[in-house]
Amino acid sequence: MPGNPNETKLVNFAMANGTRRRIINFLANGYGNSGELENIIGTKTLAFHLKILQQAGLVKFEEGTVKLSEYGRKFLKNKTGKSEEKTMDFSQAKPVEIAEIRQLLPCIADPSKLRVSANMLPPPGGILKLLEPLFPRSNYSDRKDSLIIQKGEIITTIYGSGKVSIRMIKNEDEAKEELENLKNIINEAIAKGVAPTPREKVRVELMDIYNSLPRTNCGKCGEQGRYSFAIRLMAGQVALDRCTLLKEPEYTNNQEHLQTLTVYI
């Protein structure tokens, strides 16, 4: 049964593939006959995936059928119970420190800016997902265990393993300031001991933004027209206050509506 770090690596490797995650879920739902699996997964790669799952100790073969091993069952159980555990863990989370700035190199997309790699200790691990609501423009990816935060041009990515990467920064001082801010925001939340309330997810449609903007195509914002302003607003490339017409009394309702929408972009 996987217990030591090398065996855990095998399990992580086995579960890093979408097809194998599907196989495991099918097995958990009682499918076992390889004919059934072939129908769902396809014949070409099934044997390869089953072999890797078997090497990781997650499945076993018994009289022509495939079953979840005892370890596989436990693994799934832990996985599904994880999110509740994580929420409870927040009260025990320790304050984080930025341990080391490893690299400061030119940004690839824009060589006039810099990118920085740093490490956060202790690694945020399970609490990372819960930190998402602390940052207005952020997105947590469960599969990559990463939190991407956008603040103006600066894009910060934090990984569950503690790696932190910031790009599009002007200089080393700004990098230090950003890292310090990041640390303070996270530590403030940890000090409260309660996980932040998950942010309500609202899907903002481009046409909703477009229809709420003044129908003048005046070009005062510097864009060609209402449509291009709406696109740039959706992309976070312009701020809403660039549309000066919205400040006029006749557009008060439009402005309020757009302000609410832009929070969720």
Added chain:
Amino acid sequence: MKSVFYLLDTAPYGSEKAFGALNAAAVSLNEMEVTLGLYGDGVYLVVAGQDSKMLGVPNLSDILYSYGELKVLAHEPSFVERGLFGETLIETVELVDEEDLLEAMENSDCVILL
């Protein structure tokens, strides 16, 4: 939005191909849907714990960490053939089999082989 698939099948260090692929992928990110596909020796790019200081070149895995939103697909049988099965990999990678890699390439508007 147009989509582009960069296919890399050479080892990350020793030539500029991997660095070139990462550069190209990073600059296209805002304009297109970008996928970086790793095949053959290209899969070494996502093995964790790389240290390129002695080579005097940038650590390429850090570029992948910087661009966490880049979709990276790695051909799994290539890992197994190279004895990398069970190695710790960079978090951002998705392992795919032959069929899924091919499907991703077919679904992209253009494929660029480096």
